[in-house]
Amino acid sequence: MSAMVEAVGVRKTFGDLEVLRGIDMTVATGQVVCVVGPSGSGKSTFLRCINHLEEPQAGRIRVDGELIGYEEVGGRLRVLPEARLCRQRQSIGMVFQRFHLFPHRSAVENVMEGPVTVKGRRRERAREEALALLDRVGLADRAHHYPAQLSGGQQQRVAIARALAMAPKLMLFDEPTSALDPELVGEVLQVIKDLAADGMTMIVVTHEMGFAREVGDHLVFMDDGVIVEQGPPRDVLRSPRHDRTRAFLSKVL
Amino acid sequence: MSSTNLPPATAAPTGRGAEGEHEDLTIRATHPPRPGRWLAALVAGLALVWVGWSIAVNPNLHWDVVVDYQFDAVVLQGLWVTIQLTVISMVLGVLIGVVAALMQISDSRILRTAALAYVWFFRGTPLLVQLIFWFNLGLIFPEFSLGIPFDGPKLASWSTNAIITGFVAALLGLTINEGAYMSEIVRAGLKSVDPGQQEAAESLGMPHRKVMLRVVLPQAMRVIVPPTGNQFISMLKTTSLVSVIAGADLLTVSQRIYLTNFEVIALLIVASIWYLVLTTVASIGQHFIERRFSRGYGTSVPLDRRIGSNLLFRRRRSADRP
Ligand SMILES: Nc1ncnc2c1ncn2[C@@H]1O[C@H](COP(=O)(O)OP(=O)(O)OP(=O)(O)O)[C@@H](O)[C@H]1O
Ligand SMILES: [Mg+2]
Numbered sequence: 001m002s003a004m005v006e007a008v009g010v011r012k013t014f015g016d017l018e019v020l021r022g023i024d025m026t027v028a029t030g031q032v033v034c035v036v037g038p039s040g041s042g043k044s045t046f047l048r049c050i051n052h053l054e055e056p057q058a059g060r061i062r063v064d065g066e067l068i069g070y071e072e073v074g075g076r077l078r079v080l081p082e083a084r085l086c087r088q089r090q091s092i093g094m095v096f097q098r099f100h101l102f103p104h105r106s107a108v109e110n111v112m113e114g115p116v117t118v119k120g121r122r123r124e125r126a127r128e129e130a131l132a133l134l135d136r137v138g139l140a141d142r143a144h145h146y147p148a149q150l151s152g153g154q155q156q157r158v159a160i161a162r163a164l165a166m167a168p169k170l171m172l173f174d175e176p177t178s179a180l181d182p183e184l185v186g187e188v189l190q191v192i193k194d195l196a197a198d199g200m201t202m203i204v205v206t207h208e209m210g211f212a213r214e215v216g217d218h219l220v221f222m223d224d225g226v227i228v229e230q231g232p233p234r235d236v237l238r239s240p241r242h243d244r245t246r247a248f249l250s251k252v253l
Numbered sequence: 254m255s256s257t258n259l260p261p262a263t264a265a266p267t268g269r270g271a272e273g274e275h276e277d278l279t280i281r282a283t284h285p286p287r288p289g290r291w292l293a294a295l296v297a298g299l300a301l302v303w304v305g306w307s308i309a310v311n312p313n314l315h316w317d318v319v320v321d322y323q324f325d326a327v328v329l330q331g332l333w334v335t336i337q338l339t340v341i342s343m344v345l346g347v348l349i350g351v352v353a354a355l356m357q358i359s360d361s362r363i364l365r366t367a368a369l370a371y372v373w374f375f376r377g378t379p380l381l382v383q384l385i386f387w388f389n390l391g392l393i394f395p396e397f398s399l400g401i402p403f404d405g406p407k408l409a410s411w412s413t414n415a416i417i418t419g420f421v422a423a424l425l426g427l428t429i430n431e432g433a434y435m436s437e438i439v440r441a442g443l444k445s446v447d448p449g450q451q452e453a454a455e456s457l458g459m460p461h462r463k464v465m466l467r468v469v470l471p472q473a474m475r476v477i478v479p480p481t482g483n484q485f486i487s488m489l490k491t492t493s494l495v496s497v498i499a500g501a502d503l504l505t506v507s508q509r510i511y512l513t514n515f516e517v518i519a520l521l522i523v524a525s526i527w528y529l530v531l532t533t534v535a536s537i538g539q540h541f542i543e544r545r546f547s548r549g550y551g552t553s554v555p556l557d558r559r560i561g562s563n564l565l566f567r568r569r570r571s572a573d574r575p
Binding site: 096113 | 447
């Protein structure tokens with residue numbers, strides 16, 4: 001199976017703070033990788049490096065074989081022109097902890113926004129596709145509601161539909177259920193499960209260990225900017241080999 | 254007399270369906286008397302009537318002159334100049350303000366410094382001085398030319414005084430000054446938008462320009478519009494400053510008229526009535542624009558109700574508010 005994501009030696013510092021200290025990760029096409037770890041361990045930062053919302057100081061990240069954010073010209077790196085970075089981002093969907101829906105646009109307009117303004121889709125066509133996507137996440141009847149009129153779980157499902165509208169090859173989820181009331185977590189996880197069943201390649205930062213065990217093909221435990229331990233979710237969760245993993249799991253399980 | 258056999262005065266819910274069987278529980282409570290309020294209202298009402306009466310019947314106010322001049326051709330000409338100056342300088346000022354604000358938050362140090370210097374200079378010096386400066390631009394740069402800068406060959410040139418008429422100088426002064434204030438208003442608006450919005454748009458693959466135009470600016474408008482309405486209303490009256498450079502705005506022409514017929518108060522009333530009309534129209538426009546940009550925030554009160562309740566009968570209607 002080919003690799004959808006290949007990250008090698010990714011480092012990121014904010015001022016004096018070294019947040020990522022050499023991350024290597026490979027995600028095969030169709031695989032679901034769950035990333036867990038204590039707060040501040042650099043999970044979000046790593047995810048944001050993958051679609052170049054953050055510029056790493058070192059390392060290479062390739063998605064579907066393409067180097068993200070830079071091009072190699074005569075053995076040296078050059079920053080990609082904006083148009084090409086934007087094209088790379090189109091194939092990488094991202095879902096945020098706090099949804100970040102566009103508050104001035106209705107659910108269906110949120111989903112249409114990418115196809116219309118980025119891909120130049122005709123509005124009528126984009127609307128039809130957006131409605132179909134909303135139907136897929138179970139929100140056909142909420143298409144004309146504004147984000148402020150939706151529950152957290154519904155907002156997050158719209159956000160997933162918005163990302164899917166760009167037909168991405170890879171989806172990044174940054175704690176998609178952490179901002180939700182407990183009774184709303186299930187509906188969002190169900191949508192992500194369905195995506196996994198459809199064969200979408202995903203990296204999911206999560207605190208939901210049950211989800212990681214059930215849906216994840218691979219579990220990565222990060223702490224203090226490094227990957228401490230990884231493997232099949234069942235094995236890592238049942239018999240962690242590192243003290244730090246054990247300490248973390250004993251707190252969240 | 255025994256009351257034990259009497260049925261209760263209000264019918265208690267019977268065993269049948271629960272819905273619709275309750276007595277009417279709508280609250281129609283009356284307030285306790287508020288003599289202080291009544292007294293204050295009476296005093297205020299009397300004062301209003303007295304002031305109105307003493308103005309209306311005052312023989313020194315020459316209402317007949319006011320009526321004569323309200324639609325005078327010269328006054329209407331001045332009114333038209335005031336409207337033109339205000340609308341053009343506000344539209345251009347907003348555009349300059351948006352550009353200067355975007356420059357201030359850009360990654361380029363040169364752009365940031367240039368925008369900062371612009372705002373610093375034009376907010377820091379009196380508008381009156383700026384107006385006189387623009388009008389007298391010909392003293393410093395006697396001619397405009399098109400060609401290679403730094404004394405290179407020229408293709409064409411014009412006398413500055415031919416280009417910078419009073420109206421052009423007024424527009425330049427008002428626009429550039431307004432742009433400096435607007436850029437601060439726009440910047441505050443841009444800063445009020447959650448950075449997550451920009452990231453969400455970028456993660457869809459939107460280029461920076463579209464992120465700004467389609468996602469950040471529309472949300473910033475909610476914060477930008479109210480102070481801009483203020484600026485507009487203030488600009489309607491600020492335009493009267495152009496009288497120093499031979500502008501022919503509403504106040505200036507009114508002054509010219511009273512210098513010949515000595516009806517000072519009457520003509521100032523004529524001008525003030527027009528200013529009130531303009532600011533009223535502007536506020537109504539502002540209400541509409543505000544409503545347009547508060548889409549999705551669920552706090553917009555319909556315009557008719559807001560104007561009605563604000564101007565005509567200000568009443569507490571907390572139950573109405575969403
Ligand atoms: N833009 C930034 N500037 C400075 N420091 C930052 C920035 N973004 C993140 N950090 C720091 O980097 C570290 C890692 O942050 P990150 O958000 O990646 O952690 P995380 O593992 O996602 O934690 P959480 O579970 O709380 O979301 C934290 O100490 C954080 O304070
Ligand atoms: Mg995080």
